[in-house]
Amino acid sequence: MRTLGSGGPFFEQPWDETxxxxxxxxxxxxxxxxxxAVAESVIRTESTELLAGTLSMHDILVLPRPLTGPPYEVIAVRSPSSLRKPAPGTVRIEHLSLSGRDEVIDRPVADxxxxFWRFxxxxxxxxxxxGVPGGGD
Incomplete structure (x- = not known):
């Protein structure tokens, strides 16, 4: 099986800096x-010890703790300036899996x-x- 996900090193950034x-x-x-709102939700739900995050350009990349690997399975919240940017007014969230069964969903930014928490x-x-702000838990 071909490994996908993220194969490079993961340089974690504190959520407050993000x-x-x-x-x-x-x-x-x-x-x-x-x-x-996504970054703030990680902080407000006191989940900074559960999830590691970093920015790649302006995309938020997230992994579960404890960190293992590489390779990593990654959840990417794509920004409006991403190379894989969503349509205006939408958010794109991707799961980059190790199995190659990636998932991409675009929804209105209000969602x-x-x-994010569903992913x-x-x-x-x-x-x-x-609890997740907005009833996402």
Whole structure:
């Protein structure tokens, strides 16, 4: 079986730094607000010890803790400036699997947090440490 996912090293970034960077982007470009909401949901649900994250360009890449590998299965929340950007007004969330059975879903940006947590639960088996804002748990 061909290994997919992410094969390179994963350089984790603290969630508060991810949030602050994206907050700055959204202050200048409101189309990034849903990206801020996803990062904020990880912090607010006290899930920073459950999920490792980093930014690749402006995409949020997420792995479950503890980190193993590489290779890694990755959930990617694609930004409006991504190389794999979603249509305007939508969020694209991808699961890059090791099996090659990747999944990509595009939804309205209002669904970004709920869709993110759905992917985290279905793909990694991780529930937030406390409730998800917007009823996504």
């Amino acid at each position: 949030y602050e960077f994206l907050r700055g982007m959204a202050d200048e470009h409101p189309k990034f607000e849903h990206m801020v 970004a947090v709920r869709l 985290v639960w279905e793909k990694f088996g991780v529930r937030p440490a406390s």
